Amino acid sequence: xxxxxxxxxxxxxxxxxxxxxxxxxxxxxxxxxRELCRYAARISPSGAAEEIVQEVFLKVWLRRERLRExxxxxxxxxxxxxxxxxxxxxxxxxxxxxxxxKVVEQSDAPALASSADEDVRAAELTVAIExxxxxxxxxxxxxxxxxxxxxxxxxxxAEAMAIAPxxxxxxxxxxxxxxxxxxxxxxQRD
Amino acid sequence: xGSDPDWTLLGxxxxxxxxxxxxxxxxxxxxxxxxHARLLALMQxxxxxxxxxxxxxxxxxAWQAVRARMLAAEHPPVVRPLxxxxxxxxxxxxxxxxxxxxVASAAALLVVTTGxxxxxxxxxxxxxxxxxxxTARGERSEVTLVDGTRVWxxxxxxxxxxxxxGAGNREVQLVGEAYFIVRHDPQRPFRVYARGTVSEDLGTExxxxxxxxxxxxxxxxxxxxxxxxxxxxxxxxxxxxLGRGQMGRLEEDGRVTVTSDVxxxxxxxxxxxxxxxxxxxxxxxxxxxxRWYDLTIVLxxxxxxxxxxxxxxxxxxxxxxxxxxxxxxGLRYTREGRVVRLSAK
Numbered sequence: 001x002x003x004x005x006x007x008x009x010x011x012x013x014x015x016x017x018x019x020x021x022x023x024x025x026x027x028x029x030x031x032x033x034r035e036l037c038r039y040a041a042r043i044s045p046s047g048a049a050e051e052i053v054q055e056v057f058l059k060v061w062l063r064r065e066r067l068r069e070x071x072x073x074x075x076x077x078x079x080x081x082x083x084x085x086x087x088x089x090x091x092x093x094x095x096x097x098x099x100x101x102k103v104v105e106q107s108d109a110p111a112l113a114s115s116a117d118e119d120v121r122a123a124e125l126t127v128a129i130e131x132x133x134x135x136x137x138x139x140x141x142x143x144x145x146x147x148x149x150x151x152x153x154x155x156x157x158a159e160a161m162a163i164a165p166x167x168x169x170x171x172x173x174x175x176x177x178x179x180x181x182x183x184x185x186x187x188q189r190d
Numbered sequence: 191x192g193s194d195p196d197w198t199l200l201g202x203x204x205x206x207x208x209x210x211x212x213x214x215x216x217x218x219x220x221x222x223x224x225x226h227a228r229l230l231a232l233m234q235x236x237x238x239x240x241x242x243x244x245x246x247x248x249x250x251x252a253w254q255a256v257r258a259r260m261l262a263a264e265h266p267p268v269v270r271p272l273x274x275x276x277x278x279x280x281x282x283x284x285x286x287x288x289x290x291x292x293v294a295s296a297a298a299l300l301v302v303t304t305g306x307x308x309x310x311x312x313x314x315x316x317x318x319x320x321x322x323x324x325t326a327r328g329e330r331s332e333v334t335l336v337d338g339t340r341v342w343x344x345x346x347x348x349x350x351x352x353x354x355x356g357a358g359n360r361e362v363q364l365v366g367e368a369y370f371i372v373r374h375d376p377q378r379p380f381r382v383y384a385r386g387t388v389s390e391d392l393g394t395e396x397x398x399x400x401x402x403x404x405x406x407x408x409x410x411x412x413x414x415x416x417x418x419x420x421x422x423x424x425x426x427x428x429x430x431x432l433g434r435g436q437m438g439r440l441e442e443d444g445r446v447t448v449t450s451d452v453x454x455x456x457x458x459x460x461x462x463x464x465x466x467x468x469x470x471x472x473x474x475x476x477x478x479x480x481r482w483y484d485l486t487i488v489l490x491x492x493x494x495x496x497x498x499x500x501x502x503x504x505x506x507x508x509x510x511x512x513x514x515x516x517x518x519x520g521l522r523y524t525r526e527g528r529v530v531r532l533s534a535k
Contacts, residue, residue: 022257029253037247050252057256062263122239129239147205148241154207172205173198179236180229 014073018064025064029057032074034130036081039123044085052088056080078120125183132182136175143168144175195219195229204237255421258383261352262363323349325366328484330460335360338373339380344460345481346401367399369461374414387440389418392431397458403477407440410457420446463505469498472519476532479515483508485525490533494519 016024033053040049060067060080067073133141139161146157158165195216202208203216220230323333327346334340336356343349347366355361360380372380372391380391384400387407394414400407409418411432418438419429430446432438437452456466465482467475473495476487485508489495501518503511512530516523521532 022260025260026253026257029256030249033249033252034247038244041245050247054252054256054259058259058263061256061260125235126239126242126244129236130244133240144240148237149243154205169198169201172201173196176201176204176233176236177194177197179240180233183232183236 014067018067020064025061028073032077033057035123035127036077038126039078039119040081040085042119042123043082044089048088052085053081056084059084128183129179132179135182136178140171140175140178143171147172193223193225195226200233204234255388258352258361258363258388258421262350262383321351323351326484327481337375337378340371342369342461344368345484364398364400366401367397367460369395369397369412369458371395372414383421386420387418388421389416389438392417396432397454399457401481405442408457409438410452410454411436412454412458418446420444459502465503467502468500470500471495472497472499475499475501475515479511483511485528485530487512487530487532490531494521 013024017028036053036056037049040052044052056077060077067076136144143157143161146152146160152160154165154168157168161168199208199212199216203213208216216230220227323331323343325331325343325345325347329345331343332340333343333349335351337360339360341349344367347364347368349368350363352361352363356378358378360378361383362381363383365384370382370391372394374391374393382389382398384398384407387409389396389398389409392415394416395412396414396416397410397412398408409416409432411434413434416432417429418432420440430438430448432448435451435454437449439447439449441447456468459466465478473489476489479485480487497519499518501514503514506514509525512523512525516532520535522535524531524533
């Protein structure tokens with residue numbers, strides 16, 4: 001289903017981690033850290049996303065004897081982040097009440113209502129886009145982000161970049177084409 | 191249109207800038223093929239997601255933070271023989287072997303007392319697992335690390351030296367209190383990790399205080415500069431640079447406050463065997479004395495816990511110190527072994 005399931009290529013990867021190989025663990029970290037942070041941010045919008053994910057990576061390392069086959073590693077990590085994030089919400093709910101000395105209404109965290117799977121996919125897509133954007137040619141990326149992030153009109157972008165409005169539209173189209181190419185595997189899912 | 195859409199047109203569509211005919215054209219293309227519909231949905235998702243301005247993630251810094259905690263949390267702590275070199279009377283070196291053992295309550299086998307010792311690396315290239323220097327309650331020590339950096343450890347403290355110290359980065363983890371005179375090396379930054387903070391040497395002498403009972407982590411700079419930041423967040427804005435006479439404090443709620451023009455006399459007096467208290471709550475004073483002298487000091491009347499106390503102890507033996515404290519707060523003390531009770535006269 002996912003390209004990610006063929007990573008890592010090395011079948012002894014998980015064994016290396018269980019044996020305490022720090023370098024293997026660092027590879028794992030770099031593979032999943034960013035997307036787990038985006039995922040945690042969706043579940044627990046408290047700004048503590050990085051802290052949560054770092055805690056999880058620490059815990060997983062300390063209990064690394066429990067790691068099994070590689071293809072469950074991804075769901076294991078996501079589940080761990082999810083649990084940790086939800087516990088934080090519960091705990092901080094209590095702390096807030098105690099500190100402020102009054103009952104703080106805690107609305108259901110929005111993520112509890114949406115499906116966990118959706119959040120995971122959204123997080124992966126976010127990170128994939130982040131990475132893909134980094135590979136765009138500079139002018140192409142500039143035009144695209146001026147539209148998407150700064151909400152500038154085509155005319156404004158044209159002036160800012162000293163190109164014709166039509167060229168701006170072509171650049172945006174180009175960005176879409178290149179992004180699609182980098183995200184090709186997403187088309188295969190389901 | 192074929193399997194690929196007109197990308198420029200698609201851009202206009204996603205921006206909402208299409209004419210009705212153009213919109214109809216896109217719709218027809220999507221309807222013509224399952225693949226097209228999926229592609230359109232994907233590009234819509236990409237379009238929406240790309241608008242999100244996400245917080246920066248510094249992966250490298252995050253990994254350093256996690257790795258430091260991994261190394262510090264490993265059980266059991268590393269126990270390994272260390273080779274010490276001491277210059278003999280004729281200037282020749284003599285090698286002695288000591289075992290560095292983690293200190294439990296009574297079995298104080300910690301080797302280093304005062305005086306300079308030099309740790310020699312056993313093999314130049316082999317990576318070292320982390321090593322630990324520990325002081326018990328009632329004990330202080332001084333250590334010189336492989337690179338010449340000197341560390342004074344106060345009572346009941348633990349310094350862990352991360353693997354590869356000296357070869358790569360120079361990282362240590364501290365619980366308790368220590369004073370550092372760092373051998374500056376811009377190629378190999380010296381960092382002290384202490385509960386939620388990391389302080390980086392910028393050419394310095396500085397003190398770090400982070401006992402488990404304290405609610406805060408305190409860094410005081412005697413000379414030079416230190417960059418102190420929280421490890422939980424890696425954004426540049428949360429780094430504070432401390433200069434001579436400045437104290438950085440990470441509070442429980444995550445705020446970092448900087449106090450300038452701090453008189454280093456009080457906080458650094460411990461290195462000279464002095465304890466100085468300036469309007470500190472009695473309970474804190476008793477806790478520090480307990481650590482310093484390896485005593486358990488109990489205050490009978492807990493309502494006195496917050497009474498402010500000012501006094502100085504200069505290498506006083508324990509009983510004299512207890513005498514002084516009792517007098518200052520108007521109580522009397524009784525002692526049985528290592529347990530002391532302060533009660534009304």
